Amino acid sequence: NKGSVSWSSPSNIALVKYWGKKQTQIPENPSISFTLDNCKTITVLDFVKKETQDDVFSFEVFLDEIPKPEFHPKIETFFNRIEAYLPFLKQFHFTIKTKNTFPHSSGIASSASGMSALALCLVSIEKQLNPNLSETEFIQKASFLARLGSGSACRSLEGDLVVWGTHPEIEGSNDLFGVKYPYKVHDNFKNYQDTILLVDKGEKQVSSTVGHNLMYGHPFASQRFGQAVDNISKIKLILESGDLEAFIALVESEALTLHAMMMTSMPYFILMKPNTLQIINRIWSFREETKLPISFTLDAGANVHVLYPEQYTDDILKFIQDELVAYCQNGHYICDKIGFGAKQL
Numbered sequence: 001n002k003g004s005v006s007w008s009s010p011s012n013i014a015l016v017k018y019w020g021k022k023q024t025q026i027p028e029n030p031s032i033s034f035t036l037d038n039c040k041t042i043t044v045l046d047f048v049k050k051e052t053q054d055d056v057f058s059f060e061v062f063l064d065e066i067p068k069p070e071f072h073p074k075i076e077t078f079f080n081r082i083e084a085y086l087p088f089l090k091q092f093h094f095t096i097k098t099k100n101t102f103p104h105s106s107g108i109a110s111s112a113s114g115m116s117a118l119a120l121c122l123v124s125i126e127k128q129l130n131p132n133l134s135e136t137e138f139i140q141k142a143s144f145l146a147r148l149g150s151g152s153a154c155r156s157l158e159g160d161l162v163v164w165g166t167h168p169e170i171e172g173s174n175d176l177f178g179v180k181y182p183y184k185v186h187d188n189f190k191n192y193q194d195t196i197l198l199v200d201k202g203e204k205q206v207s208s209t210v211g212h213n214l215m216y217g218h219p220f221a222s223q224r225f226g227q228a229v230d231n232i233s234k235i236k237l238i239l240e241s242g243d244l245e246a247f248i249a250l251v252e253s254e255a256l257t258l259h260a261m262m263m264t265s266m267p268y269f270i271l272m273k274p275n276t277l278q279i280i281n282r283i284w285s286f287r288e289e290t291k292l293p294i295s296f297t298l299d300a301g302a303n304v305h306v307l308y309p310e311q312y313t314d315d316i317l318k319f320i321q322d323e324l325v326a327y328c329q330n331g332h333y334i335c336d337k338i339g340f341g342a343k344q345l
């Protein structure tokens, strides 16, 4: 009647972006991401059967041992969305104790790691009640539920590459849960590095929900969704051939297109900061000079993810320290790399 489960789940960074969704967390286009390794959420979920059964969700949330009532509405919405799939939800009182391995105020999205960790904990409880759940069913269900918490969260459970959203050339791809990229990937992409430059650690200027809604009635929406489908076809060839030049062009174009969508919506937003542009220009001139395969991507904010193959780590980290750290808030950056997904603790 009571127990505790615990999972650690990483963040992820999209190469082809999810931007625009239909009702109940169905993406307008397929996306693909690298799972990260160091940027993780660790969640402990304690559960105890309620003494009297009632019709409400009962839970408390702690971040770093501090009660977080401000997280309640988001979790309440999540529980409402997933209740139909987890009938036991109202029978228990839950204590959600969570912490992140990255600084809370880093502007790094914690919804992907946080929602995937919570979804995994909940499916672990279901597994205790229904031991018949197979490994595959377990991971698919957890990704399905994570998606209902935050779309990109469904791409955080496995690694090293995950696809979410139906694409005719990716076997098994679908709109309801993320799938591990099913094809062999060239060695160039093994252990790919992601150094995250924290340009702006503040609260997001535009929440992702508001952001996705900007794609309703957006003048370029259908072209954008079509482009993402084409880019998944292209990245499939790139991941097979190891063509780093083509990878760089595709990934940087995806990042800038995401921001172009925000600049051309109504209302419109500029989420890059002057230092974001400084960093991008420095990366381009360094690449021109050295011919090293360094590239960047962005999420819906000002921070820059610097991507490069592991073998160039020394040169590129030196460049980052000498030339890019000056543009980071308090000189702050996080070294991360491709990871392999969530772990039960």
Ligand code: DP6
Residues within 6 Å of the ligand: 013, 014, 016, 017, 018, 019, 025, 031, 109, 111, 149, 150, 151, 152, 153, 208, 209, 212, 258, 299, 300
């Ligand atoms: C720009 O997954 O945060 O990072 O489904 O509303 O929770 P919700 O949105 P969210 O959106 C992520 C958008 C993105 C691109 C991406 O990760 O693909």
